[in-house]
Amino acid sequence: METRQKAPIGRPRGFDTDQALEHAMRVFWEQGYDGASLTDLTNAMGITRTSMYAAFGNKEDLFRKALERYTQGPASYGARALQEPTARQVATTFLNGAIRATTHPGCPTGCLGVQGSLAAGEPGRKARDHLKAWRNEHTSLLRDRLRQAVEENDLPSGTDPDLLARYLMTVANGIAVQAASGTTRDDLQQVVDIVLCSWPPPAVAAEVRD
Known part of the structure; x- marks a missing residue:
């Protein structure tokens, strides 16, 4: 047996x-x-x-897991921004969140998703590609949310959601680079304030103004 x-x-x-x-x-x-x-x-x-x-x-597997943790933790402002009721609030939460995450006391400055593998050589190619896909995914989520805003007349009908999403992501990436270079939170906030001053108004508000 x-x-x-x-x-x-x-x-x-x-x-x-x-x-x-x-x-x-x-x-x-x-x-x-x-x-x-x-x-x-x-x-x-x-x-x-x-x-x-x-x-x-x-190491590559560990990096992916670390990026997931970063997305759910310090970078969770991105997901919160998408839930805001208006496009302007989406932009405000997204950019202000980028400032807080990249200048948070006791944490490294800058953004893991931006600087994590910018200078990676061939051994880090997969990590670099993974981060590129990560950034593109978040840009796409912003685009879809802004497209919804256009459909709801929360943004002017001629607004290009893809361009506006890339604009927001470019500003956020710039915030990360500047934060890593030592730019203060107050100075970065002034940049965001300028961006929000030029934010397109809701379609109805634009019609009334015209």
Whole structure:
């Protein structure tokens, strides 16, 4: 009679995976994909390379997970902006959120999604492509929300939602670069205030003004 051996029960991980991922996200955020060595990552996470591979996969897998955490955490202002009732409020929440996220005390300056792999060489190509897709996805979500605003007469009928979405994303990306260069929150807020001053009014308001 054949007997089957029970598979050994896996040992529980001796570390908090959520906390380890938080630390990894901050390393990628501050140093970029290429700049973050495995030693930097494992030291910050407080684990060995073997434990990192077992829990998160290779460096590229870890980067993807860190970006997901960043999207749901520091960059969650993007999702909140899409829920605002008017296009102007969408723009306001999006740009003000970009300022807060890129200049938050105790966090790296700039944006993981912008600077994470801009200088990545060939080994970081997949990470760079992943970030490009990440930025394009968020631009598309903004475009769809602004297209809805045009359909609801919340923006003038001649407004190009795609162009306006790219405009917002370009300003947000610029905010990230400037924040990483040391520009203060107050100075960045002045830039956003200028952008919002030129924001197109609702279609009805534009008709009344004309």
